[in-house]
Amino acid sequence: xxxxxxxxxxxxxxxxxxxxxxxxxxxxxxxxxxxxxxxxxxxxxxxxxxxxxxxxxxxxxxxxxxxxxxxxxxxxxxxxxxxxxxxxxxxxxxxxxxxxxxxxxxxxxxxxxxxxx
Amino acid sequence: xxxxxxxxxxxxxxxxxxxxxxxxxxxxxxxxxxxxxxxxxxxxxxxxxxxxxxxxxxxxxxxxxxxxxxxxxxxxxxxxxxxxxxxxxxxxxxxxxxxxxxxxxxxxxxxxx
Numbered sequence: 001x002x003x004x005x006x007x008x009x010x011x012x013x014x015x016x017x018x019x020x021x022x023x024x025x026x027x028x029x030x031x032x033x034x035x036x037x038x039x040x041x042x043x044x045x046x047x048x049x050x051x052x053x054x055x056x057x058x059x060x061x062x063x064x065x066x067x068x069x070x071x072x073x074x075x076x077x078x079x080x081x082x083x084x085x086x087x088x089x090x091x092x093x094x095x096x097x098x099x100x101x102x103x104x105x106x107x108x109x110x111x112x113x114x115x116x117x
Numbered sequence: 118x119x120x121x122x123x124x125x126x127x128x129x130x131x132x133x134x135x136x137x138x139x140x141x142x143x144x145x146x147x148x149x150x151x152x153x154x155x156x157x158x159x160x161x162x163x164x165x166x167x168x169x170x171x172x173x174x175x176x177x178x179x180x181x182x183x184x185x186x187x188x189x190x191x192x193x194x195x196x197x198x199x200x201x202x203x204x205x206x207x208x209x210x211x212x213x214x215x216x217x218x219x220x221x222x223x224x225x226x227x228x229x230x
Contacts, residue, residue: 006160034218043207043220044161093160095218106218108153110160 003027004096006109013084014117020080021112023094029074030096034106035067038091050077074099084116119144119210123221131229136195138224140182140208143189150191151209151218152182161207167191178202203228 003026013019023033031052036044048069049057056069066088068080077096081088091113095106124139142148149168153161165176172184182193191208208221 004160041223043222044218045220046217049217091158095161108161108163111158113158 002098002107004094004107004109006092006094006112008112009110010113010115012115012117015085016083018080018082019084019114020078021092021094021114023077023079023096023109025075025096025098025107028096028098030077031074031099033071033077033094033096035069035077035079036093036095038093038111040091044093047079081114084114086116089114089116119146119148119219121208121210121219121221123206123208123224125224126222127225127227129227129229130198132200133197136180136193136198136202136226138193138206138208138226140191140193140221141189142191142208142210144210148210150182150184151211152176152180152191152193153207153209155205155207155223157204164193164206198226198228200228200230202226 005024007022011019033050035047037047038044046059047062050069050071052071052074058064066082071077091111093111095108097106120143122141130136151166152164154164155161164180165174167174167184175181180195182191184191206224209218211218
């Protein structure tokens, strides 16, 4: 149980285009989901906290107009990288906390590798 | 404020030798502590976690970690390294007051045959 999927697993796009990444909790409902990015050989950095039915909370330094987060249902959160540029190339990982469970329980998705040409 | 320090970005051990990956944390509240493993181009897999209770925590794949409050440490150990243990390991902390995870910078484990 407690499986989180991401789609796509990898994507290559041209500079200036937008890319949408999906994060789904497959066997549980998640009121809260999290988005992280990881640069090569570095740790995960929290980008934003996504709450179902409300606006996401962004970490300092993360442009909310560039990284659009939508959490329209209890099993799906999406991250859209708008007008992507090569510096946005990274590994994006989501995690989800099952509704009703301790907020310190997070289950991570397999990640999405974004390459912007 | 919470933070995590992992000493040693790279650790190499011989197959069959003891694995010791170090993690120290700072937290203004009683912490929850986690160790995750990441294989290339994959997400994070939970190895073990400490929330409350017994300070020696056993996880998957023969790993264990001990929460030492006096030393603010949560070092990860495994008695005998296996080739399949080669991966990136992350220590993370979260606090009772929130659900945000703070990750260390990671330790890359190499197992030498």
